Amino acid sequence: MKQNNIQLNDDGQLRHFISIEGLKRQVLMDILDTAESFISVEAQQVRKVPLLRGKTITNLFFEPSTRTRNTFELAAKRLSADVLNVNISASATSKGESLLDMLHNLEAMHCDMFVVRHAQSGAAHFIAQHVAPHISVVNAGDGQHAHPTQAMLDMLTIRRHKQTFADLRVAIVGDILHSRVARSQIHALTTLGVTEVRVIGPKTLIPNDIASLGVHIYHDMNEGLRDVDVVIMLRLQKERMSGALLPREKEYFNLYGLTCEKLTLARSDAIVMHPGPINRGVEISSDVADGPQSVILEQVSNGIAARMAVMSMLLGQRFANETEGGQ
Amino acid sequence: MKQNNIQLNDDGQLRHFISIEGLKRQVLMDILDTAESFISVEAQQVRKVPLLRGKTITNLFFEPSTRTRNTFELAAKRLSADVLNVNISASATSKGESLLDMLHNLEAMHCDMFVVRHAQSGAAHFIAQHVAPHISVVNAGDGQHAHPTQAMLDMLTIRRHKQTFADLRVAIVGDILHSRVARSQIHALTTLGVTEVRVIGPKTLIPNDIASLGVHIYHDMNEGLRDVDVVIMLRLQKERMSGALLPREKEYFNLYGLTCEKLTLARSDAIVMHPGPINRGVEISSDVADGPQSVILEQVSNGIAARMAVMSMLLGQRFANETEGGQ
């Protein structure tokens, strides 16, 4: 719990956004409501609001990710912030100055927010522990730990289709073991009070202790999909796996790939989600990915709005406090 | 013809800008007139207009090109658009998601325009066929096919010096075979109604079917330059050539390099153009490139204005239609 409290200031308001774990339902609902307001901004002719004019948002990417960086960059620009992209290869950091010295330098340049992506679990939390009081940290994915803005855009997408979270059955399918996305989704779904979260996958890709998060485990996809309202497919991250954890690709698709046939087991109005990029024919068939139940591209759009929400809340909150607190 | 109609919407207005081929004279004149108005913007103290504020222009460069990307980026920024640079190495695309999935993702992020550069002829057209209705595509060079904004900046430069296109004789010199620039220039010049277009080069570098475009072919440069009003030199793109298509560099310069001496064969007020970057001493001598008849650097300036014109027309058009059409 202490690990997550770093996200809140003394008034219980968001200061960093590192992990869904430990955040109250109301905080998540506030993010969703704020994101909803930005969806209308996106629909305007001039897709830009001056909320963060004069603020500097720094993308600190220790792990390459064009797509996620693009969404954060677009979200920041549509809030009128200035964006500084800093790509750090592991070698550069080890040769040169220490990580903390680099952070303190960026702080001294009056950056306001660090958006952090790192291959090691805990990196964003470590950075949040060490930044100056005027900096907010957003976790854009740390190792196998968390990817909280992804989870929030997923919740936004679910809410826009299903209105409430109560009474929902949600299945998350695939490589749960290596997935920071799945971990953040599970925390978000249980905090928002869905009826049931199921994880579906081979034994080798489901961590032993996952049941302690309140989810039900299925190794048979046909059983697991029965009557669910939401199917979340995970990307098969081949590059994350070592050893013989999974059967060959074709066998995997037969067992855990989502096809139109398997999808009929879910409720007829079930939606299909995927964090992208999708591997067609590996974890999802093309007719499902492009089919009427797929909301995969809506997730991408909602990702901009959800990130705008988190960024504006983190920085907006701080300024409000500064003003009240007499600077 | 069908291939080019994709560029126009139902009202015959520009929606994409893929190729000069198939566009009517009036469309080209509109681009030139609009570009002319942006030249005065460039001369102002504050070199910026708010026409595309809140729009997102994405540079999709599958082929590296610092110079062309810079001009599109500057043009977009001077229209107050936000710019997202996406550099795609061939390998990244093949490993990860499909091209179309990537495009649909960028669409879902509410990008408004894709500026596409690709080593394969037809790539921009393929992308234009598959994008959502709210996206415009600009071809920034596809294989050996077309480079239409380059042709428009060249036409702008010619018009600023010669006022009208009628009565002009224009010679294009060099590697016609591999040149997307030459192909677009020929279409633009004939559409705008010049008296004569000549292509000059060795047999190995002039395609057999080029005469069908209405140009005259010369293999002797001294003959070809006689009495022309405009000399357009092409860059010798060594990297594009395979096999023994051309004589050694020095021999090439003797036969097809533009020198002061050869230039005297043209009209005394002829202008010398080159799309850059120039190979001094290969296709053009330094005293010509830097001499009084050279307008090479004006072409670069006009390139910003021409690209601002195309971008603002494509996006402005759409908005006008949306408003009229009741959103």
Added chain:
Amino acid sequence: MKQNNIQLNDDGQLRHFISIEGLKRQVLMDILDTAESFISVEAQQVRKVPLLRGKTITNLFFEPSTRTRNTFELAAKRLSADVLNVNISASATSKGESLLDMLHNLEAMHCDMFVVRHAQSGAAHFIAQHVAPHISVVNAGDGQHAHPTQAMLDMLTIRRHKQTFADLRVAIVGDILHSRVARSQIHALTTLGVTEVRVIGPKTLIPNDIASLGVHIYHDMNEGLRDVDVVIMLRLQKERMSGALLPREKEYFNLYGLTCEKLTLARSDAIVMHPGPINRGVEISSDVADGPQSVILEQVSNGIAARMAVMSMLLGQRFANETEGGQ
């Protein structure tokens, strides 16, 4: 002297900023006063002024430097300028067009300022000699020659702590031989009229002719630090050194590393400076770098303000003149 006059226009006002050498005390004081005004901008909620709106500042980095480029980019954005980053690997320049052709192209694109970093001494001066009248050049570090904006941010930091330059004793410690930073600092300090500048280092790392600049040379750090008001540590640039110029790292630290113990030899209110990035345990101990006398991070903050000052003076000056001079 002639070499530096290129920096001034006919009215004696700054046009380029290449080197501190040859600039009058009043010019340096103007930069410091202007920078001081930007420190208050940095403290505002909206950290942005519209001074250079519509101007284009081009970062021309022939030598990689994330940190320095970031500070120039942030400074430019906070002045509301558009920024174009052009990274030129040596190979690209040699293969393609000549340096001057590239510069003239950027000029034709209506860039207003080139911020130049280059491994060769004299590169920024060479470029300033060849640019069009509407371009200003800022030297962001050239070989072992000069790094004048670094010197100005250092002077700003000193003045904010010591109020005046008179009566100050300043020691610069380390690899003077390879340091463009040291050279610019020495010129700035002597021009601003400090009482004494000392350089401290091993014989192999202090150039023979340095005494001609009016500095005192010390090889014994304990002697050199006695009663100084300011200690400037230099980064040990291992990558710049070839041959056996310096003893092993540990021995170097014993002789010339700054420790709390050695620091007691300076005045009790002495400040400790370092251009960064610091090598902890090589030229400076962590307890000094993070201690109460260290102003290293203030230098970073002041770096943004100093660069905003130089940029706005160079471009602002020009506009003022243009207006007075009737365009």
